[in-house]
Amino acid sequence: MISSLELARLCHVSQGTVDRALHNRAGISARTRERILRVATEHGYQANPMATEMMQGKSIIVGGLVHNLNSVFFMDLFHTISQQLIAMGLRLHVCSYDTPQTCEQLVGDFAARKSAGLILVPPIDQPISISAPILKSLPVISLIHSPGIEGLHCVHPDEVQTGFDATVGLIERGHRQILMLDYPSYSPAILQRAQGYEQAMRKHCLHTVHMVKSDTQTLLDTIKSNNITAVFCHNDWLALEAIRQLNSQGIKVPDDMSVLGVDDSPTFTSLCDQVTTMHYPADDIAKHVCAIFKDKPPKRGIKPCTWVNRQSVRSI
Amino acid sequence: MISSLELARLCHVSQGTVDRALHNRAGISARTRERILRVATEHGYQANPMATEMMQGKSIIVGGLVHNLNSVFFMDLFHTISQQLIAMGLRLHVCSYDTPQTCEQLVGDFAARKSAGLILVPPIDQPISISAPILKSLPVISLIHSPGIEGLHCVHPDEVQTGFDATVGLIERGHRQILMLDYPSYSPAILQRAQGYEQAMRKHCLHTVHMVKSDTQTLLDTIKSNNITAVFCHNDWLALEAIRQLNSQGIKVPDDMSVLGVDDSPTFTSLCDQVTTMHYPADDIAKHVCAIFKDKPPKRGIKPCTWVNRQSVRSI
DNA sequence: TTGTAGGCGTTATCAG
């Protein structure tokens, strides 16, 4: 943990010469360079990135902000993004927050550090505000639909289409009584998927049945009184929970009931690879995020979620 | 995103005076202070923490390193730790890694930035090496048992005891044929819980049956051929998976089979609050981690995991 | 009460 100045003194040269050696720059004799590099590795020299970043007025750190309870799905997404950012020489540092206030504070913190950018999963139910100077000074990206903030880049698939395509997929497989199951929240992503479901059902002149996560009995009652044959769940976790609830009452999936989720994230599939789902285009999202950091406006929209056949939906 | 020097110029004073105003230090007239503070807020001035940190040779950032697939449980733990670190004026920045090499590189990166410390979830199956100078220059903590690295602080409950207590809990509830279900891995945490299970079973002269996560049929075969009445799972996710597998074959939990997990992390219980489990002492772990950062060696060990009654285990 | 100087570790530029 030696500094470049100390390294220079150890080699009886100036800091400038050390710099030339370390960065393979011209204007230094091979002999001097080798000597310096040898001493550098001997002492395990590593440049302090903070000093470099302060010089250049720009950090290579990208802040990732996520609400603690949202972390399951988004950590996978963050990991995919992180990989691609590393390839660009950037580093993703993820912080979790409790309240919108904490979130805003962390945004300010990263901005003050002259971060390369920010990737947010904003709080649901309660919007945050980001000051105009911050939005101007670094790219700020939201991974979910966040209307009302000028200059915020939103990177996510068309969630209305996700709901629509999912529902159409079930209809094409012969289902007519389809239940939509999601969470009690005003999160845009949730509302929009439900909207897509309703559009698809209406287009096929079918009756919509909508409910939020609930106890086993409520689920059963809703299913029975509507002759439901398929449940479209907001995400895979909810689908798994529904499957568990159904199974606990002797209803087999997919024999007696089809269940469809959304996400297909690696962590979930590593825990359970049985749920038929709409694959969330994480790679494409990462690409778009990187494009924004490269200041190259993406030429096309985000790919839609796509149907993945597993074992929890059957055709009837 | 104005600097303190620019702020000084705007107020027609020196940087020193600005500093006195911002830090409520003595030696400044109330009038000047107010004027400076007004201009500061007008321009949304925020000190660049990097500059401060470089001055002091110490950053307030604590690095959190976790393997991408481990993230589900550890993100909750990181969040708890993060809360307490914030109370100490520190910030936890979590990075995910793929390979041990990436992990080591990130360790070097945080060390070069003069981080306040590092909290690792090291790779399983393959140990990493951390250079002695790094271990000397900042506190490095592992959240799982990581033998063989001198100077590394390991902060986790006694996992042998976890396995032991879990098994004894099942035995006390009348179970005799108990299956241990975990993952195919040499991770110390996994091995130690299995060890505790075996110790408890031997102590009660019971026959041990051990299997790793597998397909439904294999699970069923193992259960039938050993007259199993309870399954002790390495964690709640695995417990949920087992419950799903059992339910899908008409075996009801806990009526026909008891299932016990470990973790009781908020994210899991928010998705499913039915699994009887061994509560992982996240708060106590966070306390010990903070004690290390305060350089106050913790006076006692980590609290053990404790039984939490839910709905997946019954007495027979 | 206020201004000035120096240093943290790096890099870019200019002079030798």
Next chain:
DNA sequence: CTGATAACGCCTACAA
């Protein structure tokens, strides 16, 4: 080829 100097933004110490 190499050394000296300034700059990034902040803070402490000392001088006026």
